[in-house]
Amino acid sequence: xxxxxxxxxxxxxxxxxxxxxxxxxxxxxxxxxxxxxxxxxxxxxxxxxxxxxxxxxxxxxxxxxxxxxxxxxxxxxxxxxxxxxxxxxxxxxxxxxxxxxxxxxxxxxxxxxxxxxxxxxxxxxxxxxxxxxxxxxxxxxxxxxxxxxxxxxxxxxxxxxxxxxxxxxxxxxxxxxxxxxxxxxxxxxxxxxxxxxxxxxxxxxxxxxxxxxxxxxxxxxxxxxxxxxxxxxxxxxxxxxxxxxxxxxxxxxxxxxxxxxxxxxxxxxxxxxxxxxxxxxxxxxxxxxxxxxxxxxxxxxxxxxxxxxxxxxxxxxxxxxxxxxxxxxxxxxxxxxxxxxxxxxxxxxxxxxxxxxxxxxxxxxxxxxxxxxxxxxxxxxxxxxxxxxxxxxxxxxxxxxxxxxxxx
Amino acid sequence: xxxxxxxxxxxxxxxxxxxxxxxxxxxxxxxxxxxxxxxxxxxxxxxxxxxxxxxxxxxxxxxxxxxxxxxxxxxxxxxxxxxxxxxxxxxxxxxxxxxxxxxxxxxxxxxxxxxxxxxxxxxxxxxxxxxxxxxxxxxxxxxxxxxxxxxxxxxxxxxxxxxxxxxxxxxxxxxxxxxxxxxxxxxxxxxxxxxxxxxxxxxxxxxxxxxxxxxxxxxxxxxxxxxxxxx
Numbered sequence: 001x002x003x004x005x006x007x008x009x010x011x012x013x014x015x016x017x018x019x020x021x022x023x024x025x026x027x028x029x030x031x032x033x034x035x036x037x038x039x040x041x042x043x044x045x046x047x048x049x050x051x052x053x054x055x056x057x058x059x060x061x062x063x064x065x066x067x068x069x070x071x072x073x074x075x076x077x078x079x080x081x082x083x084x085x086x087x088x089x090x091x092x093x094x095x096x097x098x099x100x101x102x103x104x105x106x107x108x109x110x111x112x113x114x115x116x117x118x119x120x121x122x123x124x125x126x127x128x129x130x131x132x133x134x135x136x137x138x139x140x141x142x143x144x145x146x147x148x149x150x151x152x153x154x155x156x157x158x159x160x161x162x163x164x165x166x167x168x169x170x171x172x173x174x175x176x177x178x179x180x181x182x183x184x185x186x187x188x189x190x191x192x193x194x195x196x197x198x199x200x201x202x203x204x205x206x207x208x209x210x211x212x213x214x215x216x217x218x219x220x221x222x223x224x225x226x227x228x229x230x231x232x233x234x235x236x237x238x239x240x241x242x243x244x245x246x247x248x249x250x251x252x253x254x255x256x257x258x259x260x261x262x263x264x265x266x267x268x269x270x271x272x273x274x275x276x277x278x279x280x281x282x283x284x285x286x287x288x289x290x291x292x293x294x295x296x297x298x299x300x301x302x303x304x305x306x307x308x309x310x311x312x313x314x315x316x317x318x319x320x321x322x323x324x325x326x327x328x329x330x331x332x333x334x335x336x337x338x339x340x341x342x343x344x345x346x347x348x349x350x351x352x353x354x355x356x357x358x359x360x361x362x363x364x365x366x367x368x369x370x371x372x373x374x375x376x377x378x379x380x381x382x383x384x385x386x387x388x389x390x391x392x393x394x395x396x397x398x399x400x401x402x403x404x405x406x407x408x
Numbered sequence: 409x410x411x412x413x414x415x416x417x418x419x420x421x422x423x424x425x426x427x428x429x430x431x432x433x434x435x436x437x438x439x440x441x442x443x444x445x446x447x448x449x450x451x452x453x454x455x456x457x458x459x460x461x462x463x464x465x466x467x468x469x470x471x472x473x474x475x476x477x478x479x480x481x482x483x484x485x486x487x488x489x490x491x492x493x494x495x496x497x498x499x500x501x502x503x504x505x506x507x508x509x510x511x512x513x514x515x516x517x518x519x520x521x522x523x524x525x526x527x528x529x530x531x532x533x534x535x536x537x538x539x540x541x542x543x544x545x546x547x548x549x550x551x552x553x554x555x556x557x558x559x560x561x562x563x564x565x566x567x568x569x570x571x572x573x574x575x576x577x578x579x580x581x582x583x584x585x586x587x588x589x590x591x592x593x594x595x596x597x598x599x600x601x602x603x604x605x606x607x608x609x610x611x612x613x614x615x616x617x618x619x620x621x622x623x624x625x626x627x628x629x630x631x632x633x634x635x636x637x638x639x
Contacts, residue, residue, distance in 0.1 A: 063537075186413070189416055
């Protein structure tokens with residue numbers, strides 16, 4: 001059924017503040033939770049963090065008191081929403097277990113967006129980075145077994161395969177080669193705009209998480225792995241952030257942010273299996289509608305633009321859905337593992353000249369050993385094999401097949 | 409009905425490049441644009457891009473007038489902004505018809521149009537992003553300056569369109585061009601001269617009256633003063 005956020009009543013922003021006990025929600029049980037509920041929590045936390053960071057950036061660009069106050073009120077509420085969502089994570093879920101959840105988000109969100117992305121260039125951007133996050137899941141899963149003695153599939157529920165993607169040591173690119181082109185704000189499919197905003201927020205949250213949690217470890221290999229993969233997340237945020245059209249004004253971007261949050265809470269609501277958490281998505285959807293109304297009022301007053309002029313008449317009829325994407329990931333693996341970037345273009349690795357900055361950059365950063373390789377080597381040494389969860393058969397690329405049998 | 413912001417739902421198209429991604433079915437190339445005015449003997453892709461830029465400036469102008477009409481504290485300025493805003497929307501309509509009659513798509517957003525929209529977006533933002541550090545009189549002057557700048561570009565655009573019309577071969581398109589220029593030019597001249605003259609008047613008014621000094625005055629008093637300007 002068509003859902004037009006501009007036609008909804010929503011909850012007035014002034015009525016949205018909650019008390020401390022309402023924010024301090026009961027966490028889910030880490031061994032019982034639906035793995036896709038965990039990834040929904042991780043995604044929506046990242047979405048709220050992006051809305052907060054964007055609002056802070058915006059308020060630094062203006063001294064208009066009315067705009068700053070409206071931003072401050074909505075931002076305070078977004079902060080409360082972030083607390084409620086992120087506080088669903090239980091205290092007995094270690095940072096590494098949360099990390100495996102983050103990479104499961106990265107794989108199954110990116111793959112789903114790519115499968116549903118109408119623009120071939122944006123789809124290419126998603127496919128390209130998908131293989132890298134897919135590899136990160138494999139590296140962290142081996143770290144999990146190495147230092148915790150447990151299997152990542154206990155967390156992923158075998159819904160996402162664990163096996164090499166584009167090997168992490170090959171993902172390190174010169175910064176110039178992570179800059180992409182962008183969609184055109186007038187012609188872009190509304191769904192594409194939402195896809196890009198969503199993946200930027202998700203990757204940014206992953207980047208922030210690794211920036212802060214990479215030091216939670218005593219083990220040098222763990223610290224090294226977080227440092228290395230955090231740098232790839234920086235690359236991904238550059239890569240995906242480039243896809244946004246910079247032509248949009250601050251206020252238009254604010255409206256698009258609120259609209260995307262509505263789309264995502266509405267999406268999460270469609271699939272949530274936990275009734276208690278479903279109520280949170282419902283409440284937050286209602287709140288975001290109220291926040292969109294405030295953003296729309298500012299756009300109307302200060303730019304003379306009706307929100308309906310720039311927004312689609314209704315939400316896309318396809319909710320963002322977490323579901324297994326194993327066949328899709330395997331297809332992309334088979335076709336694109338050897339892809340690299342050269343400036344704003346994608347090229348097969350064999351097309352890069354021997355003196356390309358791609359190789360020079362890797363010589364620099366990989367010079368003293370590579371933690372993402374070291375973790376596999378150490379886990380093989382400790383357990384006599386590396387950790388994989390290949391539910392659909394051997395790896396589609398012969399060179400990346402496990403010399404031993406995988407476990408899962 | 410005019411389009412003030414081209415989107416996918418009203419048929420937006422654009423030119424792709426390495427940096428601008430446009431879905432294949434929304435892409436416009438110079439070859440497609442060259443099909444317009446085949447007999448004119450002119451650089452049609454360039455003209456299509458230029459017309460798109462002129463149209464975009466008018467669309468942004470409509471938004472500018474809506475915004476300043478809603479925010480001014482002076483009833484006379486408000487009436488003028490509303491009048492000019494309606495006339496500007498008529499200019500949008502005229503340009504859309506002209507482009508459509510030439511075989512073009514009024515929702516095509518050329519690279520030049522993107523440049524114009526970027527400029528106009530920042531011009532409009534300049535009327536409010538720093539509003540907190542400006543007293544109400546200065547805010548009025550900033551809005552008026554934005555109108556003046558926008559109308560200056562408009563004036564140059566329509567003067568150029570008039571010259572372009574002169575270069576077209578006789579025929580239906582030339583007639584339509586000349587008709588559009590004829591209907592709009594007088595209004596553009598009025599808009600620009602009004603903005604220039606009003607600015608001069610308000611500057612002189614403030615310069616010659618110690619009572620207009622903003623420093624130390626309460627906001628409500630300043631609003632009252634602004635309300636009385638030009639009365």
